[in-house]
Amino acid sequence: MGRYLFKTILAVIPTLFGVVTIVFFLIHLTPGDPALAILGPHATADSIRELRLSLDLDQPLYLQYFKFMRNLMQGDMGRSLVTGQPVLLETLRPLPYTIQLAVAGVLISLILGIPIGVVSAVRRNTFLDYFMRAASISGISIPVFFLAILILWVFSYHLGWFPIIGVGDTTNWRSLLHHLILPASAIGISMAVLIMRLTRSCMLEVLSQDYVRTARAKGLAEKSVILSHALKNALLPIVTVVGLYMGQLLGGAILTETVFARMGVGKLLMDAIFARDYPQVQGTVLIFACAVIFVNLTVDIIYRFLDPRIKL
Amino acid sequence: MKNLEILKQKRKRGIGKVIFRFLKQNPLALFGAVVIVISILTAVLVPFLPLHDPLHQNLPNRLKPPSAEHLFGTDNFGRDVLSRVVWGGRVSLLVGIFSVAIGSLIGVTLGVISGFFGKLVDTVIMRITDILLSFPALLLAMAICAALGSNLYNVIIAISIVTVPRFSRLVRGTTLSIKEADFIEAARALGQSRWKIIVFHVLPNTFSPILVLATLWIPQAIITEASLSFLGLGIMPPTPTWGSIINEGKSYLMNAPWISISSGVVIILAVMAFNFVGDAVRDAFDPRLKGEREVGRG
Numbered sequence: 001m002g003r004y005l006f007k008t009i010l011a012v013i014p015t016l017f018g019v020v021t022i023v024f025f026l027i028h029l030t031p032g033d034p035a036l037a038i039l040g041p042h043a044t045a046d047s048i049r050e051l052r053l054s055l056d057l058d059q060p061l062y063l064q065y066f067k068f069m070r071n072l073m074q075g076d077m078g079r080s081l082v083t084g085q086p087v088l089l090e091t092l093r094p095l096p097y098t099i100q101l102a103v104a105g106v107l108i109s110l111i112l113g114i115p116i117g118v119v120s121a122v123r124r125n126t127f128l129d130y131f132m133r134a135a136s137i138s139g140i141s142i143p144v145f146f147l148a149i150l151i152l153w154v155f156s157y158h159l160g161w162f163p164i165i166g167v168g169d170t171t172n173w174r175s176l177l178h179h180l181i182l183p184a185s186a187i188g189i190s191m192a193v194l195i196m197r198l199t200r201s202c203m204l205e206v207l208s209q210d211y212v213r214t215a216r217a218k219g220l221a222e223k224s225v226i227l228s229h230a231l232k233n234a235l236l237p238i239v240t241v242v243g244l245y246m247g248q249l250l251g252g253a254i255l256t257e258t259v260f261a262r263m264g265v266g267k268l269l270m271d272a273i274f275a276r277d278y279p280q281v282q283g284t285v286l287i288f289a290c291a292v293i294f295v296n297l298t299v300d301i302i303y304r305f306l307d308p309r310i311k312l
Numbered sequence: 313m314k315n316l317e318i319l320k321q322k323r324k325r326g327i328g329k330v331i332f333r334f335l336k337q338n339p340l341a342l343f344g345a346v347v348i349v350i351s352i353l354t355a356v357l358v359p360f361l362p363l364h365d366p367l368h369q370n371l372p373n374r375l376k377p378p379s380a381e382h383l384f385g386t387d388n389f390g391r392d393v394l395s396r397v398v399w400g401g402r403v404s405l406l407v408g409i410f411s412v413a414i415g416s417l418i419g420v421t422l423g424v425i426s427g428f429f430g431k432l433v434d435t436v437i438m439r440i441t442d443i444l445l446s447f448p449a450l451l452l453a454m455a456i457c458a459a460l461g462s463n464l465y466n467v468i469i470a471i472s473i474v475t476v477p478r479f480s481r482l483v484r485g486t487t488l489s490i491k492e493a494d495f496i497e498a499a500r501a502l503g504q505s506r507w508k509i510i511v512f513h514v515l516p517n518t519f520s521p522i523l524v525l526a527t528l529w530i531p532q533a534i535i536t537e538a539s540l541s542f543l544g545l546g547i548m549p550p551t552p553t554w555g556s557i558i559n560e561g562k563s564y565l566m567n568a569p570w571i572s573i574s575s576g577v578v579i580i581l582a583v584m585a586f587n588f589v590g591d592a593v594r595d596a597f598d599p600r601l602k603g604e605r606e607v608g609r610g
Contacts, residue, residue, distance in 0.1 A: 018443035023455065030459045137591070141584035143535045145542050146558060146576040153565050153573075247448030254450065255539055259562070270543060273458045285455050293446050 005301065012297055019289045024068055027282045028061060038081060038276045055279075077286070078279035080272070087283035091265060098264040101187065101253050104180055106242065108188025109195050114231075114238070116192070117199025121207065122226060132196065139193030145255040148186035152259060155182055165261040183256045190252060191245060198241055202234035209233075236306055243299025246292045334596065344588030351582055355402040364392035366399040367550050375568040385570040387560060397575050400552035401582070403464070407553075408534035411468045415475025416526050422476070423483025424518070428491060428510055437480065444477040453536055457545040467546050471533050482525055486518040520597040527590035531583040538579055554579045 028034075035051040036043065051057075056064050071078070077087040120132045156164045168179035206212065207230050215229045216222075254266030261267070265284060272280035335342040354361070364382070370390035378385040384393035426437040444452070456470035490496065491514070499509050534554075540546035541555030549556060554575050561571025 014439065015443055015446055018439065019446060022443060022447075026455055026459045137587060138580070138584060141531065141580050141587055143538055143542075143576075143579060143583075145539060146572075146579065149558065149562060149565065149572055149576065153569055157566050247451070251448050251450035251539070254454075255542070258543060269454070273454070273545065281455070281458060285451060288451050289447050292448055296446070 004304070008297065008300065012293060015293060016290060019293070020069070020072065020286060021065075023282055023286050023289065024065055027278055028064065030278075034276075034278055038278070077283040080280045081277045082272075082275050082280070087279050088287075090280060091268065091284055091287050094263045094265055094268050097262065098253055098257070098266060100176070100180060101183055101256065101262070101264060102249055104184035105187030105191060105249060105252070108184055109191035110242070112188065112192035113195030114199050117196040118203055118226065118231060120196065120200045121203035124204065133200075136193045136197050139190065140197075142190065143255075144186060144190040144252045145259055147190055148183065148256045148259040151182050151186050166263070179260075179262070183260045183262055186256050186259075187249065187252045191249065194245065195238065195242070198238060199234065202237050203230060206230045206234045236303070239306065240299055240303050243296055243303075246295045250288055250292060334592070338592040340588040341592035344585040344592075347581060347585035348589065351401055351405060351585070354398060355405050358398055358402055361398070363395035363398060366391060366396040366552050368392075375564060377568075378570055384574040385568065387557075387568070387571045388564055393557070393571055393574055396552040396557055397554070397578050400554045400557055400575065401578065403547060403551065403553045404534055404537055404555070404579075405582070407464070407468055407471065407537040407547075408530050411471035411533050411537075412475055412526055412529050414468065415472035416479045416522060416529075418472070419476040419479025420483045420515075420518070420522060423480035424487050424510055424514060426480065427484040427487025428506070428514060434484070438484065441477040441480050441484075444473070445481070449474045449532075450536060450539055453540060454543065454545055457540055462545055462548050464547050464551075467537060467540060470540070471536050474536065475529060475533065478529065479522065479525060482521055483518050486521055487514055490514050490517050524590070524594045524597050527586060527593050531586040531590070534579070534583055534586070 030037070035048045035055065035057055039047060039051060056067060059067075068078075075088060079085065080087055080090050083090060116132055120129045123129050152164065156162050162182050163179050166179060168175035170176065207226075212225060212230055215225045220229075250266075253264065254269065256262070257264040257266040258270060265288065269281065269284040269288070271277075272284060335345055368391060370386070373386055373390040374388055376382060376386045376390075382392050382394065384397060387393055387396070422437050422441075426434045447455075453470040453474050456473060457466055460466040460469065496509060496513055499513050504512075537546060537553065538555030538558070541553045542559045544556075544559065546555060547553050549560070557575035558572045558579075561568065561573075561575065564571055
């Protein structure tokens with residue numbers, strides 16, 4: 001077990017290293033002079049020189065890279081050009097709101113996706129199954145940001161049930177929840193469609209297994225066969241795939257945060273891009289990408305714990 | 313299985329007849345194909361269609377609801393939304409199809425080289441592939457657009473880069489399994505060069521999974537382009553694209569919902585059409601690819 005953990009975690013290091021390198025060069029290979037881009041066309045030569053010095057832009061690229069790596073090892077990602085605060089701090093501040101959104105989105109997608117998938121598999125080739133499959137293929141084709149706009153339009157503008165923008169009063173959990181429901185639903189529904197398809201196909205596979213036939217043969221109630229014998233085994237691949245959707249989930253979070261003008265890491269990234277705050281863009285992209293890698297790693301480890309067939 | 317039988321008849325019949333029979337057996341794919349053909353024809357012929365100028369502003373006529381004169385209404389500058397959506401489709405489809413074409417070309421080349429030659433080349437290419445795959449697709453495209461600047465070419469470059477690792481990983485796997493086949497051994501025994509073997513024996517056999525992945529990636533590329541334009545990182549206004557029309561309409565949801573909604577519905581239709589065709593092609597060619605879209609969506 002320890003050996004497995006050690007090996008898996010060690011294998012992530014080159015990937016992390018590669019991600020950091022790609023992000024660094026992507027940001028630093030920006031065509032034109034970044035200092036000029038940041039300060040705009042009316043900047044004086046002095047202010048441009050000053051900014052170039054403070055960003056180390058006067059040094060050769062490989063030296064900038066080594067310095068960046070050295071600082072990164074110490075947890076220093078530079079300072080935001082807009083606020084002057086450390087990039088890491090700026091990113092951690094809105095992080096809880098993005099995590100709230102992501103977790104609520106995943107919960108909604110599981111609550112919707114798994115039961116619908118199970119019903120669709122059990123009632124295979126009935127009208128209900130066809131209906132749900134048609135709904136799922138339509139659902140896959142709806143971009144998450146458009147779904148968010150539709151939800152906003154119906155539930156906030158027309159029905160007035162929910163607030164239109166923001167995260168709400170941060171000291172009051174009712175207000176937070178009230179502001180969370182719509183954006184989380186947008187993410188949740190777009191993921192539920194995928195989870196429903198996956199649950200259906202996993203359930204179909206499991207339902208044809210011998211042990212399900214045995215369970216039926218010994219006279220167990222159908223409900224118990226489906227829930228405790230079939231679903232339990234079908235859940236395993238679902239866990240993995242939810243982990244694989246992390247990237248999509250974060251992409252969805254960036255888009256939904258923009259639609260609902262919600263505080264969050266996605267909105268921070270967008271603001272930083274438009275303000276040409278390069279250190280902040282670099283740091284946020286890095287943190288996003290690393291978060292995805294770590295979640296995938298965790299899911300991989302959990303999967304091995306859950307499945308006794310995989311020897312550790 | 314039925315689909316496979318039909319496709320197997322390819323050698324006996326003309327390709328046109330095979331496609332026709334395939335579509336006849338799959339009503340959803342037929343619907344999808346019809347929608348795709350209509351959208352592509354519209355996109356190509358749009359300069360000749362009797363539409364308003366998508367950029368012509370008419371401020372007294374702003375935010376007018378759909379009418380006989382303006383079927384999809386007008387936007388905040390009094391521009392005709394229908395013609396903006398149609399012209400936007402030209403850009404969105406172009407980006408979707410071209411970026412998948414470029415990305416798959418590079419990805420396939422890298423994948424074949426990686427799988428066929430193995431060793432150090434394989435390790436290097438697959439390492440880079442893994443790293444690129446660990447980025448969320450939208451985030452990588454956003455970062456590339458933010459760094460290169462927003463215009464049509466950079467959006468195509470960004471989405472192509474996101475597409476490359478998906479194809480190289482798939483083709484590497486297929487190449488590895490084909491490499492061991494007897495007919496490759498035979499070609500080698502006949503003294504054919506390695507590049508000849510790759511071009512004439514390996515590549516034709518990787519064609520069907522590539523086709524499947526490409527049909528399923530075009531809708532992803534369209535969604536990614538729409539997302540980038542929606543965020544304001546894609547193609548810049550006033551050029552209309554589906555995503556940017558939704559973005560512009562977002563501020564007028566209360567009194568002019570038709571701006572965002574007409575464009576959104578068109579995106580859904582187009583993406584759905586490609587998905588229907590992609591699903592049918594996948595079922596016909598390679599049922600093993602079933603999970604590919606789920607994982608690749610981003």
